[in-house]
Amino acid sequence: AQKVTQAQTEISVVEKEDVTLDCVYETRDTTYYLFWYKQPPSGELVFLIRRNSFDEQNEISGRYSWNFQKSTSSFNFTITASQVVDSAVYFCALLTGSARQLTFGSGTQLTVLP
Amino acid sequence: GAGVSQSPRYKVAKRGQDVALRCDPISGHVSLFWYQQALGQGPEFLTYFQNEAQLDKSGLPSDRFFAERPEGSVSTLKIQRTQQEDSAVYLCASSPRIAGGYNEQFFGPGTRLTVL
Numbered sequence: 001a002q003k004v005t006q007a008q009t010e011i012s013v014v015e016k017e018d019v020t021l022d023c024v025y026e027t028r029d030t031t032y033y034l035f036w037y038k039q040p041p042s043g044e045l046v047f048l049i050r051r052n053s054f055d056e057q058n059e060i061s062g063r064y065s066w067n068f069q070k071s072t073s074s075f076n077f078t079i080t081a082s083q084v085v086d087s088a089v090y091f092c093a094l095l096t097g098s099a100r101q102l103t104f105g106s107g108t109q110l111t112v113l114p
Numbered sequence: 115g116a117g118v119s120q121s122p123r124y125k126v127a128k129r130g131q132d133v134a135l136r137c138d139p140i141s142g143h144v145s146l147f148w149y150q151q152a153l154g155q156g157p158e159f160l161t162y163f164q165n166e167a168q169l170d171k172s173g174l175p176s177d178r179f180f181a182e183r184p185e186g187s188v189s190t191l192k193i194q195r196t197q198q199e200d201s202a203v204y205l206c207a208s209s210p211r212i213a214g215g216y217n218e219q220f221f222g223p224g225t226r227l228t229v230l
Contacts, residue, residue: 004156037221043203044117045157045221091156100170101147102219104156 002027004094006105013082014113020078021108023092029053031097034068034075039089039107048090051075082112116140118222120206126228127196135191135225139208146189147219148181149205157205163189164212196229203227 003026013019025034036048049061051068058067067076079086089109093102119138127133139146145164149157150173159173165186174181178197183189193200203226207219 035218042223043226044223045205045207047218047220050218093156100145100162101149101159101173102157104158106154106156 002029002094002096002099002103004092004103004105006092006108008108009106010109010111012111012113015084016081018078018080019082019110019112020076021090021092021110023075023077023105025073025075025092025094027094027096029096029098033095035093035095035102036066036075036077037091037093037104039091041088045091049077079110082110084112084114086110087112118206118208118220120204120222120225122225123223124226124228126230128230129198130195132192132194133196133227135193135204135227137189137191137206137208137222139187139189139206140210140220141187143208143210143220144212145209145217145219146183147207147209148189148191149207150175151203151205151224153202160191160204193227196227198229201227201229 005024032053034051037045039045056068063080065078089107091107092105121136147162148160151157161181162170163183178194180192203224205224206222209217209219211217
């Protein structure tokens with residue numbers, strides 16, 4: 001079975017601060033994919049980033065970066081220099097090689113204060 | 115529009131009523147998913163279509179839930195004899211390829227169902 005845990009329910013930061021969202025996953029599959037989605041108040045899930053289990057190279061994309069560590073089954077997501085528009089619920093999700101559907105965590109509500 | 119659309123955006127039903135939720139996926143997308151998102155929770159899988167074939171309905175919570183995609187494009191999720199525990203946001207997602215692997219899923223805005 002697959003499981004995704006986002007222990008942080010809510011985070012508040014002041015604009016321009018950096019913020020890291022934690023994600024821990026469980027799977028017995030050796031092939032899997034990890035995603036981060038953003039859900040603004042409008043409700044639509046917006047795809048942010050994706051990594052596969054074979055590539056632990058951490059990358060930076062604009063203000064977003066991620067830290068994928070298989071040894072600790074973690075896939076943390078960092079927003080640098082946060083902005084008010086970053087306020088949303090962020091979901092970590094897992095797609096295993098044997099499944100078709102995404103398994104989501106319970107989400108982290110990020111509030112960026114001006 | 116180029117994205118996944120869903121209608122209605124909001125639906126209020128009295129307990130016991132039947133409801134039908136519509137999803138228009140991105141044109142040409144092979145795969146279509148339905149997810150249920152309870153308040154304060156992440157989305158949970160309901161069912162999956164590959165073209166018109168419903169290949170997985172393991173997430174449907176009861177036999178009151180029924181989904182179809184007769185022509186391999188638009189899909190309808192029907193809930194019969196709605197109960198209060200059915201209150202949730204129902205999300206539709208589509209993907210350009212057969213599900214599995216690296217395929218990104220594109221989500222619609224969801225339908226918020228409230229059962230009184």
